[in-house]
Each structure stands twice: as C-alpha cells, then as structure tokens.
Amino acid sequence: MKTRKIKIGNRVIGGGAPVLIQSMCNTKTDDIEGTIRQTLELERAGCDIIRVAVPDMSAAEALKEIKKNIHIPLVADIHFDYRLALASIENGADKIRINPGNIGSYDRIKAVVEAARQKDIPIRVGVNSGSLEKEILEKYNGVTAQGIVESALDKVAVIEKLGYENLVVSIKSSDVMMCVKAHELMAKSCDYPLHIGITESGTLQRGTVKSSVGLGIILYQGIGDTIRVSLTGDPVEEVKCAKLILKSLGLRKDGIEVVSCPTCGRTSIDLISLADKVEMIVSDFDLNIKVAVMGCVVNGPGEAREADIGIAGGKGEGLLIKKGKVIKKLPENELLEALKQELKRMQAEASCNNAG
Template sequence: MKRAETKKVKIGNIYLGGDAPVSVQSMTNTDTRDVISTVSQIKDLESMGCDIIRCAVPDMEAADAIKNIVKQINIPLVADIHFDYRLALESIKNGVSALRINPGNIGSRDRIEAVAKAAKERRIPIRIGVNSGSLEKDILSKYGKPTPEALVESALRNVEILNQFDFDDIVISIKSSDVMTMVESYKLASIKTKYPLHLGVTESGTVWRGTIKSSVGIGTLLCQGIGDTIRISLTGDPLEEIKVGKEILKSCGYLKGGIDFVSCPTCGRTEIDLIGIATEVEKKLASCNKNIKVAVMGCVVNGPGEAKEADIGIAGGKGEGLIFKKGVIIKKVKEDKLVEELMKEIENM
C-alpha cells in the first residue's frame, strides 16, 4: 500500500514519516515524579512492542524526573507540556526525545521562540496536538463547532508559529472523540501539509468501546495510506493500547510477522468449548514470538479446509479435536488435551 508522502522526522532512535514504518505509541498513566513506577511501566510497554512513550509533565518536579527516567529506558520519551514554556525548556535539558505542545498556549512570542530554539539545537521534534477541546476562540467562532476544517486550520496556525522561528521538525495530530470528524480531519490535513501525522481518536473510552472506535478511525485512514504513527487512547491499562495498535497495523498490512491468530464464531455444529479453548490459546500465544498463523476452528466444516492457510490449528469434534498443519491432519486429541497438545506442536515448530 502506498502511503501519503510526508517529511521524515527523527524522534530518538525512531523515524516518523517518509519511508519509515508506522510506529505505535502510548502514554504512561503513572505519576511522572515517581521515577520507579514510571520506568517500570515503560519497560512493560517496551516488552509489548511500544515504539515511543509519552509522559505528562505538569510541574518542575516531573520535568526534573525526566533525566532519571530516560537513563533507564530504551525507547524515545516525549514530554507532554501545557501552558508553561519553562517545563518544555527543562524537559529538553533533561533529555527528552520530543515535545508535545501547542505553541499558541505556552505564552508570548519570546517564550515560543525560546522553546523552538532549544528544541532545534538539540534536534528535538515538536508534535502539535490539536483536538476538539483545544480550538482557539476565533476559529471556533468562525466555524461554529469543531469541524474538520476548524481543526486543520488550528493545526496549521500552530505550524506557522513554529515556522516563523525557522523550526521545521514537526509532527501533527488532529484528534476528536468523534470518529468521522477525526477521519475527515486527517484526510484534509494530508492534503494541506506534508508533516508526519500522528493518528488517534481522543477520549475513545474503555478498552472495549475505545478499541472499536480506534480501530474504525485509525484503520480507515491507514487503509487509505494516511498516518505515520498511532496512539490508541483507552481508559485502561496502557499495555492494551499497544496490543490493539499492533493488531490494527497487522490488519491493515502495515506490520508483518508475529502471531496471526484466527478463530471461527460458534454455531450449532460446535461440540467443544470453542470459546474457552480459543481464549486460552490466545492467552498462551501472547508471549510467543514465532511468525506463524494459528487457527482455532469449531468443527470439521470450518477446520482443515477453511483454515488450510494456517500454519497450525485445531478443528473441533464431539469431545475431541483434530490438530492440523497447512490443512493436513496430524493427530486426533481429546478435548481436555487439545490446548496442551497444540502448544507442544507450536513449540516444536
């Protein structure tokens, strides 16, 4: 799939835009001032495949903690700054890889210039983050509500502020909690600017609801070649954000390798505990790094035939099941041993 051409920007050891892979981000929900807890969570996220992590920096104590956090992690850290330009300057000094700010809300022209100059000296990109709740009063008055046109105009206004100070290492996010507004905003932005786009549905909700909204919004854009990095915003454990993000990339063809797990819906032909078996297999595969496709199918109708493209799988019967590889049956196993035998076969692959 051909992606929209965007400027290539470097954040730590990760590139966004251009020909770089689409990366997955998250944000810590620990108190940034608590270095031990924050580092622990970041390392957990790293192990799940998080490419870039963001931390809230609400005060100087949090900005000071940044220097101890970055020493202990291996992925780029983005400082999330609102209103106080001094927090941005301190975070830059303490080793962040990028900033998330809106230049228009950190103060006077000289303060914006100070941040832009410091970031440029350290080669630290700035992500301009616009959302439906952050629109300038005059833009909101002009459009009447947070329309895609309003959101994009706000983003480009903030870009222009940084451009005035000869700053060009910029990433843009234009988020909304409304999926269609989000989609249309990014589509418009992809036409009007060549800066890398950070995709996300803001305030998307709980893990269940937020996963659906994020998958629809982000997936729609990725399938049109729009987007350079993604963040799944969920009211829940940040680890879930990485799991969902990776699956979206796999589903849209942006990520190859790792486990591809498929299972069929239950129906009247099912004579084994398909839901329980599929759930257990999926859980056990979470720590598997093999590049294979695994299928859990409820009956012989949807078994070796329909799932013959799977590297290995189960086809259920009455109180038992067949284990097959590439559509070829290799053994028959009692239901209570199906998961165990399947995992043994996977381990030996």
C-alpha cells in the first residue's frame, strides 16, 4: 500500500521505496564511544536507521558527536520531557520519536513541532498497546486493535492541526494478531509511512518467531515502510532477523541466502555443524545468491537445484553442486574449502561485471 514519501537523513521511506531496517542501540547514549561502536557494527550487519534513547540532557547533547561518526540516519527516542526533544533536534537528530500524549501540554507539543519544522525533520508518532489512554480503554473495554489505531490517529491529528505533516506512524503490540489487525486498520486510515514491529517480542528464539509471523503477515499485505525486530539481546541479531524476513518475502535481494535440509535418518554427516560453518563463510562475501547445504548425496543435488551453488555431504565424501548439477566429488574434509574457493571465483566475476 503506497504511502507518502518521507526523507530521514540520507534515506527515503514511503512512496514505494524499499522497506528499511531499523534497530536501537542498547548502550547508554552518553557513552559516545560505545554508541558509535555499536552503531557501526549494526551498519555492517545491514541496519539502515538507528534509534537511540534520550532519557536526559547528556544523552541529547551526545547526539552531535555520535552523528559525526556514523553513516545512517539517527533517531532520538524521547518520552515525557519535551525539552529533550528540542535538544535532540538542535543536536542533529534526523528524526524524533515521541508520543504526544506524554510530552505534556499543547504548547509543549507545539514547541517540538516548530523545532522539527525549522530543521525539516520527521516526527515519528509512536503508540504502544501499553500506553493507551484511560478513555480509550474504557471505550473499547480494554486493549484492542481499534483502540490502538484511534489513539494514534488522535495524536496525528494534534500535529496536523499545527500544520505539520512530515510524520511517520508507529503502532505496536506484543500480541501478534492484535498488531496485525491494527496495521490493517491503520493502512486504511492514513497514508503516512508506517514503522512496523512486534514490541517486547521476547528473547532471541521466541522474539524471532513472533516477529517473523507478525511482520510477515503485515508485510505480505504491502503494509510497512520500515521495520524493527525487537529482541531481548544483541541488536545485531535484530538486523539479521529483519534481513531474513525481508529476503524470505522477496522484499530484499542483497546478500547470500543459505538454505539447508533439516536432516533425517539418511544423514551421515554432522550437517548442523556444517551449515553453521557455511553461514560463517558466506558472511565474508557480497553476492546475491542462494547457497544450499544438504545432508544427503542421494537427494541433495535435486533438492538444491534452485540454489546457485551448494554442497551435499555423505559418509566420508561430498558433492559440490551448481544449479542442481554435480560439478565435483570431494572428500568430506575438503567440502568447505571447495565452496569457499567457488564463492571467491563468483565474487571476482561479479566484481568484473560491475566494473564493466
């Protein structure tokens, strides 16, 4: 569903632009070196937009130095104190995230909007299921998708009345299907870019599953302009998961996709270890290909026919496969090196083609 185009720093969202990946630093923002270091690590992992918490004035002031040393848009996350929003804008934030409902009086909201207008930066209006107003909860007899959307639209209307429409909207819930329903309703109610995510989704395993299901359903309907996978853990894992979600839906083509079989009684090789090692090897290559790791030399070539290249392990030996055809039989201990050398050759070919 096409939304209006919004510029965030050196990136564009909405208007049919590719879905961008966002993450959030878990460092203390006034730990400038630590925040820069983590942001650069997230950039390398594929993060497109980074958000940092601004709980106090020292964090707001740190934004200036952080921004000088990173390469992706910097978003300031503010709650309650409108002065932190003003300071964040002054110190170079490319976007601010606020909930107008907890910023304070109309005059304070107006001050933030005017500061954003002067710098021409977007305001992300964020509403979570846990922050709904008492009136909304009473109207809908608890937390509902309809209530989340109504609360968000009310806050958007406050900023629109101030004549500012450089907005991004975010509505989140930890309930997967409630979140899906809310986004379906919101997509029909406004054309602002939507930042989507399943909030407080949990630890690496649980959060990955919940986010993959929820975001997959939402994105499949053409809803969403930026995404964040919220995990309790290393933010790099958020980016990895987000990339896989987008690639699985065909919304992002960059990078190598590794597919592997689940193993069965025919498997006579340590396929789990082999697949993990392949994942590590391919991380060093900048190729848009699919790599298969199969545990059976009998069915492996056929099962890997949709992959650009793959390996299939057997008892003491294995196969190097291209597009489902065996190109080489090797001792088991030479499989990984053969794959690596073939990837290097493909990388060199790709570089020559790009140069030409």
